[in-house]
Amino acid sequence: MFENKEKTDISKLGEFGLIDHITEKFENSQATTVKGIGDDAAVLNIKDKQQVISTDLYIENVHFDIMYTPLKHLGYKCITASISDICAMRGKPTQVLVSIAISSRYPLEAVEELYVGIKAACDNYKVDLVGGDTSSSKTGLLISVTAIGESTSENITMRSGAKEGDLLCVSGDLGGAYMGLQMLEREKQVFLKEKNMQPDLEGKDYVVGRQLRPEARVDIIELFDELKITPTSLIDVSDGLSSEIFHLCKQSEVGMKVYEDKLPIDQQTYDTAIEFNLPPTTAAMNGGEDYELLFTLSQADYEKIKNSLDITIIGYTTAKHEGVELITKSGNVVPIEAQGWENFKENDNDKKED
């Protein structure tokens, strides 16, 4: 990954030197940031708002494969994924703390690349990097991100507020990040067999981009404000639609009906799934890492969203005893089960929560 570049041993800088080096390009822009990096802890002043806070781990060979994940994209994606959790509470992201542990096989330039991505994400989402920790690691790269956001007690939206008869809505489209991962995995296997092969990702820019450089839907949170929409429950699609639907149903104590023919699937996602002999619906239902927002809405709010091109109504909420079901294109009814990425199972794919 760094073959043609200069390599600097991180130990030359020492930890304090590394922190200075990493953080010198970051500037605070949030009014709530009183003191960022450089003391024992950051200081925030959020006054009359409520605060939303979430933390996530990203571990090499568990959550990402450095063989096909450019470090800039990895840095960007870690921030995106954490900010998506803030959006999933209807919070507006304001600060992040980022800790990294790295093995000695990573030179300083690798850390710099990672932080180029972290900084790009901080700039894009207008969040301040206010703290973190650095450590050596015995194996690979680990990133821990704590994201902070603000909201009001009226606006904060949990998983638990869905009511019978609500509309079930999702932003953007689903399954793309998963098909991008399949593409990258396939090209990795080709490369491992024949080192001179260049990856063939032609015509797969959308799905690969969904995997490597996802965006958190801060714009949808802003849209809620603009359109005066009040979701009754809200979650982000990080583990896969089935899993998120399961969470909403469990915590809201409701059932749901989801229509297969309503699932928003991009054409490239669809075509790639077919190429992989995978039903596109499976990619949409069980593929994770789309970082779209899934929410329920009172039917009274229907008029407000019906013209939003980026929001799709995919089903509705029922009484709990009616279960959680997918109505297929052919009219069959099949139970939906939480699938997500169970990273404690043998398959060590991505799985995260909170």
Place this chain on the structure above:
Amino acid sequence: MFENKEKTDISKLGEFGLIDHITEKFENSQATTVKGIGDDAAVLNIKDKQQVISTDLYIENVHFDIMYTPLKHLGYKCITASISDICAMRGKPTQVLVSIAISSRYPLEAVEELYVGIKAACDNYKVDLVGGDTSSSKTGLLISVTAIGESTSENITMRSGAKEGDLLCVSGDLGGAYMGLQMLEREKQVFLKEKNMQPDLEGKDYVVGRQLRPEARVDIIELFDELKITPTSLIDVSDGLSSEIFHLCKQSEVGMKVYEDKLPIDQQTYDTAIEFNLPPTTAAMNGGEDYELLFTLSQADYEKIKNSLDITIIGYTTAKHEGVELITKSGNVVPIEAQGWENFKENDNDKKED
């Protein structure tokens, strides 16, 4: 470590099951905790206070050795160390978020033990566990703790406020945790050579306790309030006194004189250092993980603290150009250099920051 106990494979629970299992014993007690574990993010409401936030990584074989660190103590210590960072800003700890990554060689019972310690610390410091993440790990155990506290803009004390002529003070005593580590390392080596040997830690309870079960000095923060003391700068002793003095001097742009004969060293720390052919002063100056508080105080505050048995005046602040110096018992003047635990150097000892 778990030879005689029942072992349950974590994968049987799945991640969500594991989270439920871990968190069912935790209850929130802080008024600022609106919503803890169980949604995408925690929700806090801190109203008119300012907030202090810090994050740290604890990595097996970098920061701790599971051979002589009982998991209960490890859990307790991770929380202590993070809360110490909050104290180091004159904040009062209120919440923590704890993420863990574990390899499959750890059974569920190990995670339970770890959380017994985490819970004991949360109970002791009256902080709410409000979030976290769990993941598998390819090697060993990793813990990431984000600690949150509250303070007021008047009380928050950074590293940067020391003025020329201030008194340099430290709580408790120094070097104990380091000598405890030396004891444990020695007994580990004995054990590795002769498996039937039982560790001989007799008469070393204090130093071993300082290493395995340190406490954050929340009581000193409360004492500041009671005595109406206003430290001009403040830091916790996690990397070693020399390193912390160096931070205060650098960020306050001052020099310091420290008196060797004033350094508070417990008798057992002293005796153990002598046993290891180590000058006790070196243990006190460069040993880390004592989690005591180091602070500067205007001379006007001298009367308020002179009777506090748990606070020692070890020197004073000078102009920057006078340097950072130790006045030895024999009256020699030697420059103090930041040493701490540089974990990017070959010696993979503990090193942390922020």
